[in-house]
Amino acid sequence: MSDPVVIRGRDFVKYRIGGAIAAILLGLALIWQVYEIFDGDARTIPEVRWGAAIFNGRAMAPQDEPSSILAAQALAARTTFQAERYQTGPSPEADRPNYSVVPDTYMITAPMDYGEEFTQSWAQLSGESGAMLRAPQRIVGISSLPYPGAALFERPFARDWRLGMADIATHLGALAILGMGFVLALVLAIRGRVPIAHGRSPRTVKRFGLWERATHWMTSISFIGLALTGLVIAFGKTLFLPFGEPTLGAVGWISTWGHVMFFPSFALGIVLMAVMWSHRNLPDRGDLNWLRVAGGFFSDGGPTPPAKKFNAGQKLVFWSAVLGGLLMVASGVTLMFPFYWADIGTLSWAMLAHAVLGLLLIAIFVAHIYIGTVGMQGAFWAMWSGRVDRNWAEEHHSVWLEQIEARDGKDST
Ligand code: HEM
Numbered sequence: 001m002s003d004p005v006v007i008r009g010r011d012f013v014k015y016r017i018g019g020a021i022a023a024i025l026l027g028l029a030l031i032w033q034v035y036e037i038f039d040g041d042a043r044t045i046p047e048v049r050w051g052a053a054i055f056n057g058r059a060m061a062p063q064d065e066p067s068s069i070l071a072a073q074a075l076a077a078r079t080t081f082q083a084e085r086y087q088t089g090p091s092p093e094a095d096r097p098n099y100s101v102v103p104d105t106y107m108i109t110a111p112m113d114y115g116e117e118f119t120q121s122w123a124q125l126s127g128e129s130g131a132m133l134r135a136p137q138r139i140v141g142i143s144s145l146p147y148p149g150a151a152l153f154e155r156p157f158a159r160d161w162r163l164g165m166a167d168i169a170t171h172l173g174a175l176a177i178l179g180m181g182f183v184l185a186l187v188l189a190i191r192g193r194v195p196i197a198h199g200r201s202p203r204t205v206k207r208f209g210l211w212e213r214a215t216h217w218m219t220s221i222s223f224i225g226l227a228l229t230g231l232v233i234a235f236g237k238t239l240f241l242p243f244g245e246p247t248l249g250a251v252g253w254i255s256t257w258g259h260v261m262f263f264p265s266f267a268l269g270i271v272l273m274a275v276m277w278s279h280r281n282l283p284d285r286g287d288l289n290w291l292r293v294a295g296g297f298f299s300d301g302g303p304t305p306p307a308k309k310f311n312a313g314q315k316l317v318f319w320s321a322v323l324g325g326l327l328m329v330a331s332g333v334t335l336m337f338p339f340y341w342a343d344i345g346t347l348s349w350a351m352l353a354h355a356v357l358g359l360l361l362i363a364i365f366v367a368h369i370y371i372g373t374v375g376m377q378g379a380f381w382a383m384w385s386g387r388v389d390r391n392w393a394e395e396h397h398s399v400w401l402e403q404i405e406a407r408d409g410k411d412s413t
Pocket of ligand 1: 207216219220221223224273310313314315317318321365368369372373379380381382383384
């Protein structure tokens, strides 16, 4: 290789300005996310309503109706008991958290058309309704609370689970994704795009065959579909409620179904990738060296560590996709068939793991997509046309280039 004379494209400044703008926007989103962590509204507040508009033959405002007041008090008590013990203290009655349901929160029911026939149809133990009415295997106690679901005592683990889902998984996930985007945008703004240090070569080298590229794009399109629909499932209320409930409903409906639809092609792609590329992604000594200098990405034209077909960074991406993907598929399928082979404890863990891992994988693949597109000149073509610039190959995968040129002859490229 000749002396490094870094040749930067004309677009160099444009990329840096783009990076700076993205860094500002993502920085603002990060600040908003940090504010969301501390604004204290990530709590489940009962939304059950109950009551009667007519009491003793007299129309009443629901909040003045005695059973509504009782119901509201009962709900307030329940909300208090649902709160974390560190907030309520050892005696919840003594010290209510300020978000408990206050007495002017009332419950309403409208009289039901054909209510009696409906109840009778349920009373006959047959078919599906029979199965639903069969006594479940639960610990049952006595409840004076005014709606039937309240009689199902809360499992102690459910409290930690709710905290894990509503607070830890969603907030840390958003921090990880926005944080990754922010760091990458900052790198682009400060360092610019990783150039082909010696400029474009007139020659190209074959890097990925059709089968490899087809598998990559099937898997990545499925992953992106799963990621976008999964993000709606996790953050839909925050992101879409401002556009109105019908919008949230429509987007939520599409995402819930779409999330399941993208899964088969993703699962297949992960298995094919594992079969195609595992042997090339086994760790070796060169990887440590590569990691120590971060692939030489931060020094234009400096020595880039020698690498085979996949460098250490790509190996990490590969194993995240394969192992992370398999765990996502396993936990996802468990959730698709609740209670088939998992009990409620396992299902709760599967849901937590699915959420945390899914959000982390999204953050990792944001970085992968960045390097495969704007982050590094010349990388995208490896997966698009299957051929890469020879100088690019020499700079980033010198051992691999030597191997294929020794095998096929230099002029074959
Ligand atoms: C728009 C999205 C994406 C783009 C532009 C993209 C681009 C690329 C490129 C250019 C390469 C080849 C790098 C090289 O020649 O060394 C690559 C490899 C790879 N991609 Fe993607 N990719 C995308 C999404 C994904 C997704 C979502 C996944 C996983 C679910 C994925 C998994 C992989 C794996 C495992 C490799 C091989 C290891 C590696 O090079 O890191 N890609 N991708």
